[in-house]
Amino acid sequence: MSTQVPExxxxxxxxxxxETDASVESPQEQRMAKKATDRAYRDAQKKAQEExxxxxxxxxxxxxxxxxxxxxxxxxRFDEFHVPFEKGMTVLxxxxxxxxHYDPSLTFRHSCRQAVCGSDAMFVNGQQRLCCKTQxxxxxxxxxxxxxxxxxxxxxxxxxxxxxxxxxHSVEPYFQGENAPDGEEQKQTRENxxxxxxxxxxxxxxxxxxxxxxxxxxxxYLGPAAINKAYRFYMDEREDEAELEEHRLRILEQEHxxxxxxxQFSCTEVCPKxxxxxxxxQELKREAVKSNLKFW
Amino acid sequence: MSQSYNRxxxxxxGRWKEFQAGMWAWIFHxxxxxxxxxxxxxxxxxxxxxxxxxxxxxxxxxxxESIFVVRILEIGLLATxxxxxxxxTRLLLVDLGIGLGSQDRSFYASLVLTGAIVVxxxxxxxxGLGGGA
Ligand code: SF4
Ligand code: FES
Numbered sequence: 001m002s003t004q005v006p007e008x009x010x011x012x013x014x015x016x017x018x019e020t021d022a023s024v025e026s027p028q029e030q031r032m033a034k035k036a037t038d039r040a041y042r043d044a045q046k047k048a049q050e051e052x053x054x055x056x057x058x059x060x061x062x063x064x065x066x067x068x069x070x071x072x073x074x075x076x077r078f079d080e081f082h083v084p085f086e087k088g089m090t091v092l093x094x095x096x097x098x099x100x101h102y103d104p105s106l107t108f109r110h111s112c113r114q115a116v117c118g119s120d121a122m123f124v125n126g127q128q129r130l131c132c133k134t135q136x137x138x139x140x141x142x143x144x145x146x147x148x149x150x151x152x153x154x155x156x157x158x159x160x161x162x163x164x165x166x167x168x169h170s171v172e173p174y175f176q177g178e179n180a181p182d183g184e185e186q187k188q189t190r191e192n193x194x195x196x197x198x199x200x201x202x203x204x205x206x207x208x209x210x211x212x213x214x215x216x217x218x219x220x221y222l223g224p225a226a227i228n229k230a231y232r233f234y235m236d237e238r239e240d241e242a243e244l245e246e247h248r249l250r251i252l253e254q255e256h257x258x259x260x261x262x263x264q265f266s267c268t269e270v271c272p273k274x275x276x277x278x279x280x281x282q283e284l285k286r287e288a289v290k291s292n293l294k295f296w
Numbered sequence: 297m298s299q300s301y302n303r304x305x306x307x308x309x310g311r312w313k314e315f316q317a318g319m320w321a322w323i324f325h326x327x328x329x330x331x332x333x334x335x336x337x338x339x340x341x342x343x344x345x346x347x348x349x350x351x352x353x354x355x356x357x358x359x360x361e362s363i364f365v366v367r368i369l370e371i372g373l374l375a376t377x378x379x380x381x382x383x384x385t386r387l388l389l390v391d392l393g394i395g396l397g398s399q400d401r402s403f404y405a406s407l408v409l410t411g412a413i414v415v416x417x418x419x420x421x422x423x424g425l426g427g428g429a
Contacts, residue, residue, distance in 0.1 A: 126314035265318030279396045
């Protein structure tokens with residue numbers, strides 16, 4: 001499908017290398033290199049046309065585009081791509097096809113392609129989803145692909161995740177506590193493992209945070225993912241010092257912590273790992289109340 | 297990063313068609329809550345002008361009850377209050393960790409129940425209109 005691409009990239013790279021190689025290339029050579037790249041893309045596009053004609057169906061995609069570095073692309077717009085549909089095609093497959101055959105500047109993140117790395121969360125047909133997990137056949141066409149809402153767009157479908165990571169780190173997402181005897185393994189009961197099982201599944205995709213409009217309105221709100229991460233450690237019996245639990249609760253109980261959640265369930269709806277986020281937040285609210293009612 | 301683009305809040309309410317049950321429940325709950333607060337103040341304001349004597353009080357109320365729009369508004373008030381109470385109960389259960397898995401169904405149930413109660417109340421609210429209180 002995309003045999004053209006390595007070639008084009010190779011050519012583009014080599015011409016770029018030559019340019020940086022202290023102007024050894026004459027203007028004519030540069031023009032020729034550019035022509036070669038253009039030709040390669042024309043070929044790729046032609047091939048795409050042929051494939052579309054041959055394919056039984058073509059998916060229409062509307063993709064959000066924005067590039068701060070290119071004048072004329074700074075105003076966001078939607079580009080349309082027609083991609084030959086194949087059985088089992090995911091949104092990510094289609095995006096890659098569009099990038100490889102139509103526009104090499106189309107930018108998006110992805111890595112594992114199997115719902116493990118969390119890097120390709122996007123806003124597909126009005127909902128936060130992992131593109132590699134979302135089947136084209138499950139969506140209504142034309143498929144509209146946008147970057148995650150409520151996060152600044154860096155380029156095309158890529159958003160700035162810094163704030164999300166900051167919130168995640170703010171709940172101290174790592175084991176603490178001194179109770180482990182040196183050299184001995186710390187065991188966890190089966191029940192406790194079951195209890196925190198779902199909360200350990202988070203892949204830091206940011207879909208939940210992006211879907212939460214409380215988080216959108218309050219930049220300091222920890223957000224569902226961070227609270228879930230805190231739940232994972234708070235509920236873990238291996239962190240059993242009272243002081244530590246108190247410390248974790250203090251982080252969660254702050255003004256912009258668990259109490260901001262207004263049980264809209266948006267996070268739970270979109271989480272690609274089916275983590276019951278709202279449930280975990282509510283449970284922590286109850287823990288907070290219990291710890292404050294001393295007669296409990 | 298040289299620059300980035302903030303799409304602002306436009307997507308929030310411009311996308312109402314994509315909202316799901318929990319989001320609608322939240323919006324309706326806020327909305328009905330504010331209406332009830334607004335009503336409470338109007339109620340106090342109107343009644344406080346009518347407490348000068350039994351006569352004024354009866355006149356004011358009868359005057360109000362003879363207006364068709366007021367009767368309709370009363371039905372609206374009942375709908376608002378009933379939904380707010382039912383959804384409030386739903387939220388309380390959610391807070392206690394009950395029925396989290398069926399939160400959308402309980403929202404729809406609150407809507408249906410509100411509708412039923414309101415429809416059943418119509419004859420009572422519109423009774424005696426035109427023929428005096
Ligand atoms: S909780 Fe779910 S939606 Fe949120 S970041 Fe983790 S995996 Fe993604
Ligand atoms: S590419 Fe890794 S989660 Fe989709």
